[in-house]
Amino acid sequence: MATFSGNRGLQMEQPLIFEQGSPDRTAVDLPDVPAVGDRLGGLKRQQPVGLPGLSEPEVVRHYTRLSQKNYCIDSGLYPLGSCTMKHNPRLNEKLARLPGIGDLHPLQPVSTAQGALMIIDACARWLMALTGMPAVAMSPGAGAHGEFVGMAAIRAAHEDRGDARRRVLVPESAHGTNPATAVACGYAVEPIPANRRGRVDIGRLRAALAPDVAAIMVTNPNTCGLFETDILDIAAAAHDVGAYFYCDGANFNAIVGRVRPGDLGVDAMHINLHKTFSTPHGGGGPGSGPVVLSAALAPYAPVPYVVNEGDGLSLVEYAAASDGKPCGRIKGFHGQFGMFVRALAYMMSMGSDGLKQAATDAVINANYVMARLKDVMTPSFDGPCMHEALFDDRFLKGSEITTLDFAKALIDEGYHPMTVYFPLIVPGAMLIEPTETESRQSLDRFIDVMRALAARAVAGDAERFRNAPRFTPRRRLDETSAARHPVLRWRTPAVDRAAE
Amino acid sequence: MLCFTREHEWISVTDDEEGTVGITDYAQKQLGDVVFVELPEVGSRLLQGAQAAVVESVKAASEVYAPASGEVIAVNTALAEDPARVNTDAMGAGWFFKIRLDDPGELAGLLSEGDYREHVEALH
Amino acid sequence: MRYLPLNDSDRRAMLAAIGVADADALFQDVPAGVLDRPIALPAHQDELSVERAFQRLAALNLAPSSVPCFLGGGLYRHHVPAAVDHLIQRGEFLTAYTPYQPELAQGTLHALFEFQTQVAMLTGMEIANASMYDGATATAEAAMMATRIAKRRRIVVSGGLHPHYGDVVATYARFHGLAVERLAGDWQGIEDAAAAVDGATACVIVQNPDVFGRIHDLTPLAETCHACGILLIAVVTEAVSLGLLRSPGEMGADIVAGEGQSLGNATSFGGPTVGLLAARETFVRQMPGRLAGATRDVDGRRGFVLTLSTREQHIRRDKATSNICTNSGLCALAFSIHVSLLGEAGMRRLAELNHARAVMAAQRLAEIPGVAVCNETFFNEFTVALPCPAAPVVEHMAAAGVLGGVPLSRLFPEDPLMTPLLLVAVTETATDEDIDRLVATLSAALQA
Structure with a gap:
């Protein structure tokens, strides 16, 4: 039943900020502008921007109400497979904002920023030790950006030997960023199918490997939540034809502190600090994607990087100043420094013992979910999983309920859905990653809900699933009309009417 | 003459060797609601089997390949405003583009309506 | 260990339910000899010790705020007004994922839609995306976008562009096989970028105010570019300037790339910051990055979704407009809140x-x-x-x-x-x- 206001209890309707306020109002008091002549060369803005004006309490209320329409890891289990929604410690946020850290300017003299360079250097050393790799490029802005750097370094290394290679092999189960990155680095992508155990089909991989293959891009543990059992043979096969082994490190959190990718023959691997090392996802970013490199690729790392010249740390900011052969610069300034602070604080808090325990607990939690759901849902593969439990939609067969319906019904039960329809190699995939953040009690409650939903689905209550979610601020949204007739910004009602 | 490809395109050819190309009803059902169609440029030349267009639903993008070689002589501009035509009338108002065939002999390698129906049934 | 809820009795009970003797059995797929090689790193530390360590490091720096x-x-x-940092640290914003399930993320999506509108308004463009990593990568992506739109392969870079930005454009272009013409650092303000264009040129990239601080009327350059089918990319590194200067859109820019750090965000030794990318609406399908769009739910109420996703890597894979996935969501939110406050x-x-x-x-x-x-x-x-x-x-x-x-x-x-x-x-x-x-x-x- 509708209310007069549109509000329902604590669920508040909130207009767009442009539909509030008036242009003369402001939430920021500023001093009077001194009367000095302008030096704008006649290029002063003539038209208003069109922004609304609001007081501080109005703005605070606006964003507070918006925030209340979001699900988050602070409020509940967030089982998005492949995304790693683990707890974001608040100490990290505090430290990133300390005077002398948060307010540092990237172009202040390096003599006045030695502590900052030590933070970058320490973060780099932790990452190298945990991966067993001799070098790391710290500047990539996020995981996909790290992939770009790793593949750029690979291409630079081949080209340096006059070895023009054209193909990159990518398993079909890979994240979409892998093929997109290979193309961004000028390569043609060739998909490699998975075998029936959810691993790379090494026979097909070997058949596709040839001297024109620049690299293979393999995720390990893979996107099915499984460790690639043939990983050493895969690396050797790639190296045998002179190709490099790029490892997508999105799932490093399953093995951190226990397995060093350097021991698996990896030549390059990005690390999503916002996954494995607890920096917040922030509704879509910012991330940070340092990429560790083998000795063969290290000379091609991009600028900038930190060096120790005896009398303190300094930055190599330009290719000409480098004694290597950098693949270029890929981001302004020195990388996502604020994320290095948070990740380093997390690594120091956890220590090598804590990181190992976190990986172990993440794997225990996923296997516990798998063990307690496998009789009512359909696991895609046999055997223990790593940090993710993967199910497909066979258990829904005949129910007229899709994976999407099942996910939306979970929303009504107070949970964010698992990752759905990924990896692509599994029909109607449901990929559950509980992470080490969840207690046994929390998992038991989640499992009870999942079992109840599965039972209800099999019993044929399709209506309940198709109409879900019912209790959220908005119910299912019309994505088709959003894409057919994109409305990507607010316009004044007069402009909108004129457009119609 | 109406021919089909295994990749779910159709081509309808007139006596003066002009072909109209679209995707089949089966293909539009597999895609779901079509939200956008990227069409080739009029005057561009296509080779049989090469990518000619892209059709997008909310969650998927599929390439459309030229069933035969030739020069593009018209595109269905109405799809820009109303891509839903691909769903409602895939074999008619939802056509993509027209080409002037280089070699009508290429059509011999395509499927007849009956062969295509068998091909689709075999997919299930 | 304060971030881990399981204790040993939980673990034992869970391993029993799984049906294995110990946790190592779950790592059975790891090749022999690779598991648990020694890693020479310190053990875990309490919160106070970690905080002290960072305070010592901070004290080695000259803090610009002091x-x-x-x-x-x-x-x-x-x-940056105090309300900005308070609001972005609300867990519902800070600890949410990319809004792929719109029913549970209307807060983020609504805020992104407002951000896109603010960026479009400030730059004088029709549309803007939901942010890029930073100004330099936004500029490089704008250049790649322009080459796709113009279907030409040469990029002209003004000598007034921030050198880091020019370097990033050059790196991206190199791996895309594109040609870049970089004009010399123009500290005297005498450059004639229009003279550097030719029939193969896809775009000209100019910064305003330029890296030396000069303000330019981009109108004549825009006219020259448009007469030759070339796109003008305007770069703004100081977003506050948009409050007082003629907008790039008003001066004829086709794409605007920018750095949004000045509004709502700390300098943070260079990152994270927020890349801005705005353009003419007809270019939207060549635009990289996420876009929030307005639509209706099944009850007819206005709501927001991520839209036009078929441009993106998670659907288009090797045919995507860019490999970008994560953006600068929280920094974009800080930008947006600061603009709302102002x-x-x-x-x-x-x-x-x-x-x-x-x-x-x-x-x-x-x-x-x-x-x-x-x-x-x-x-x-x-x-x-x-x-x-x-x-x-x-x-x-x-x-x-x-x-x-x-x-x-x-x-x-x-x-x-x-x-x-x-x-x-x-x-x-x-x-x-x-x-x-x-x-x-x-x-x-x-x-x-």
């Missing part, structure tokens, strides 16, 4: 205040014997020529407790003409006393 600071060159120190009047006044403070500082610096202000025009940053190399002067000033500017040799290390040039940024944070100290320490450093 001294007069005139650093710019692409990132700027502004006062509003039309506050945005204008903040920009006017920056300009007035900079004009005052420029007048004072010009009075120092041997010092000349190079710029005819500027917003809140300008270049001064010193009678000696600028880098040692800056070190000298820092030792005296003033962050007096960026020596242009830091940004253009291979151009000897830059050696005596100092880039000075003056924002609303600079007090009269700060400007006095800038003048005094610079004078003293020149005499030393």
Whole structure:
């Protein structure tokens, strides 16, 4: 039943900020502008921007109400497979904002920023030790950006030997960023199918490997939540034809502190600090994607990087100043420094013992979910999983309920859905990653809900699933009309009417 | 003459060797609601089997390949405003583009309506 | 260990339910000899110890908030209202994922839709995306986008573009197999970018105000470009300037790439910040990155979703417009909240205040014997020529407790003409006393 206001209890309707306020109002008091002549060369803005004006309490209320329409890891289990929604410690946020850290300017003299360079250097050393790799490029802005750097370094290394290679092999189960990155680095992508155990089909991989293959891009543990059992043979096969082994490190959190990718023959691997090392996802970013490199690729790392010249740390900011052969610069300034602070604080808090325990607990939690759901849902593969439990939609067969319906019904039960329809190699995939953040009690409650939903689905209550979610601020949204007739910004009602 | 490809395109050819190309009803059902169609440029030349267009639903993008070689002589501009035509009338108002065939002999390698129906049934 | 809820009895019970003897059995797929090789790293630490360690590291730095600071060159120190940081630290914003399930993420999506609108309004463009990593990568993506739209393979880069941005464009272009023509660092403001275009040129990239602080009327260049089917990409590194200057859109830019750090975000030693990307609406399908769009739910109520996703890597894979996945969501939110707090009047006044403070500082610096202000025009940053190399002067000033500017040799290390040039940024944070100290320490450093 509708209310007069549109509000329902604590669920508040909130207009767009442009539909509030008036242009003369402001939430920021500023001093009077001194009367000095302008030096704008006649290029002063003539038209208003069109922004609304609001007081501080109005703005605070606006964003507070918006925030209340979001699900988050602070409020509940967030089982998005492949995304790693683990707890974001608040100490990290505090430290990133300390005077002398948060307010540092990237172009202040390096003599006045030695502590900052030590933070970058320490973060780099932790990452190298945990991966067993001799070098790391710290500047990539996020995981996909790290992939770009790793593949750029690979291409630079081949080209340096006059070895023009054209193909990159990518398993079909890979994240979409892998093929997109290979193309961004000028390569043609060739998909490699998975075998029936959810691993790379090494026979097909070997058949596709040839001297024109620049690299293979393999995720390990893979996107099915499984460790690639043939990983050493895969690396050797790639190296045998002179190709490099790029490892997508999105799932490093399953093995951190226990397995060093350097021991698996990896030549390059990005690390999503916002996954494995607890920096917040922030509704879509910012991330940070340092990429560790083998000795063969290290000379091609991009600028900038930190060096120790005896009398303190300094930055190599330009290719000409480098004694290597950098693949270029890929981001302004020195990388996502604020994320290095948070990740380093997390690594120091956890220590090598804590990181190992976190990986172990993440794997225990996923296997516990798998063990307690496998009789009512359909696991895609046999055997223990790593940090993710993967199910497909066979258990829904005949129910007229899709994976999407099942996910939306979970929303009504107070949970964010698992990752759905990924990896692509599994029909109607449901990929559950509980992470080490969840207690046994929390998992038991989640499992009870999942079992109840599965039972209800099999019993044929399709209506309940198709109409879900019912209790959220908005119910299912019309994505088709959003894409057919994109409305990507607010316009004044007069402009909108004129457009119609 | 109406021919089909295994990749779910159709081509309808007139006596003066002009072909109209679209995707089949089966293909539009597999895609779901079509939200956008990227069409080739009029005057561009296509080779049989090469990518000619892209059709997008909310969650998927599929390439459309030229069933035969030739020069593009018209595109269905109405799809820009109303891509839903691909769903409602895939074999008619939802056509993509027209080409002037280089070699009508290429059509011999395509499927007849009956062969295509068998091909689709075999997919299930 | 404070971040881990499982205890040993939980683990034992769970392993029993799984049906294995110990946790190592779950790692059975790891090749023999690879599991648990020793890693030489310290053990876990309590919160207070970690905090102390970072305080010690912070104390080794000269904190710009503690001294007069005139650093710019692409990132700027502004006062960020307290409400911004409070709101972005709400867990519902801070600890949410990308809004792929719109029913559970209307807060993020609604805020992104507002951000896109604000960026479009400020830049004078029709549409904007939900953010990029930073200004430099936004510029590189804009250049890649322009080559797809124009279907040409040459990029002309103005010598007024921030060198980091030019370097990133060059790196992206190299791996895409595109040609880049970089014009020399134009500290005198005499460049004619239009003369560098030819029939193969896809786009011209210019910065306004440029890296030396000069303001340009882009209209004539836009006209030249458009006559030849070339796209004009305007880059803005100081977003506050948009409150006072003619917008790039008004001057004919086709794509605007920018750095949004100045609004809502700390300088944070260079990152994370927020890349802005705005364009004409007809280019939307060539635009990289996420886009929030308005639609209706099944009950007919307005709501928001991520849309046009078929451009993106998670659907289009090797045919995507870019490989970008994560963006700068939380920094974009901070930008947006700051703009909302300022509003039309506050945005204008903040920009006017920056300009007035900079004009005052420029007048004072010009009075120092041997010092000349190079710029005819500027917003809140300008270049001064010193009678000696600028880098040692800056070190000298820092030792005296003033962050007096960026020596242009830091940004253009291979151009000897830059050696005596100092880039000075003056924002609303600079007090009269700060400007006095800038003048005094610079004078003293020149005499030393």
